Amino acid sequence: MKATWYFFTRIVAIPLFHLVTHPVATVDTPGAFLNGLRMVALDGTYLDLPDSANNARVFGYPGSRPGTRAAFPKLRLVLLVELGTHLIFDALMSPYRLGERSKAKRLLRSVDSSMVVLWDGGLHSYEQVHATLAQRSHFLGRLPCHVKLVEEKALPDGSFLSHLNPPAHLKKKGYQTIAVRVVPYCAKPIDGRKQSKNYRLITDLFEYRSFPAALLARSFHVRWEEEFTIDEFKTHLVDRKVEVRSENPREVIQEVYGLLIGHWAVRHLMAQAAAEEGIAPLKLGFTASVRIVRRAIRQFQTLFIWQLEDGFRWLLSELIDELLPERVKRYCPRVVKKQRSKYPSKKMQPKPSSTIEVPSPIPLVAMAAA
Secondary structure: OHHHHHHHHHHHOOOHHHHHOOOOOOOOOOOOEEOOEEEEEEEEEEEEOOOOHHHHHHHOOOOOOOOOOOOOOEEEEEEEEEOOOOEEEEEEEEEOOOOHHHHHHHHHHHOOOOEEEEEOHHHOOHHHHHHHHHOOOEEEEEOOOOOOOOOOEEOOOOOEEEEEOOOHHHHOOOOOOEEEEEEEEEEOOOOOOOOOEEEEEEEOOOOOOOOOHHHHHHHHHHHHHHHHHHHHHHHHOOOOOOOOOOOOHHHHHHHHHHHHHHHHHHHHHHHHHHHHHOOOHHHEOHHHHHHHHHHHHHHHOOOOHHHHHHHHHHHHHHHHOOEOOOOOOOOOOOOOOOOOOOOOOOOOOOOOHHHOOOOOOOOEEEOOOO
8 A cells, every 4th residue: 555655646646747858969969068068047937827716826916016916827937948959858836926046946956967057147046056066067157246256266268266155044054155167258249339248157167178268158148048948838839828728726737737748749859850850959940840740640640550650750851841040140139128108209209211220239259368
């Protein structure tokens, strides 16, 4: 009886998503590794839920002005993504009121010494760095502006060595300072008409010859591939305005896990098709691949067992035909864009078409050593 209960709690109760998902990129996958380290990223998002009493009680509404509330309950979702393939191989769901930091730290259960974890400034903390090193994994994160680190030793590539001090409540428990490497760099426009912006990265990759500052600065911006993954999951996978339709929390979690498995299955097929052609999986169109898989499901239901291999080859060949055009370089900075009012403003005067100028793309330039 005890063995049966152990099997149920450890195997049956584990969601299918955690049993089947895993990274699939190999050393031959273009853009998936940083000098032999698999690049993965942490980030969070949220999903709108149906406005039912059960969903509101469990997941809650986001904060709003006093006396008002948001229109829908929201579920917070934190993802761990393989950047070279857009595969989501671990995820955690929670009520909206819980922050991303605690959930992101729990997702480190799926990383190991062969990976380098990338995160943005919002997830930076001493606990995050300590938990990543406890998993024997490497990290590359952005430092927020308010975090000040003392330069202890300058390196030839423009980076420097420093220490990350634990907060007071952890210092009392015996936590020690962590040696880190800081990589400062700036995004500088080509024409020089716009102001350059400085950034700082923190990492445990101390070997500046194998991991120079310029390489780390360029590689960190691959983290934005996770934003494309979130867009695929929320917008293009289900292709409807309401991502989740269940009105009870248990069914909400079940539906989200189903969507995660669906996204992983499509991306896994795309990675297999790209590997056969020797191209990057990110060069295949996700939306077109979803449509092909949807059409293929009905055809595969009519196949016999001995026909499945031929059908699988046909499916991969169809996915290969959906190549994306080259990405257009970004011309605008990544800032929060305020939505304009639908009513015309008397103060705004339209500019003549002859005076419209398109700014130059912004490249990454590593700061030179002093």
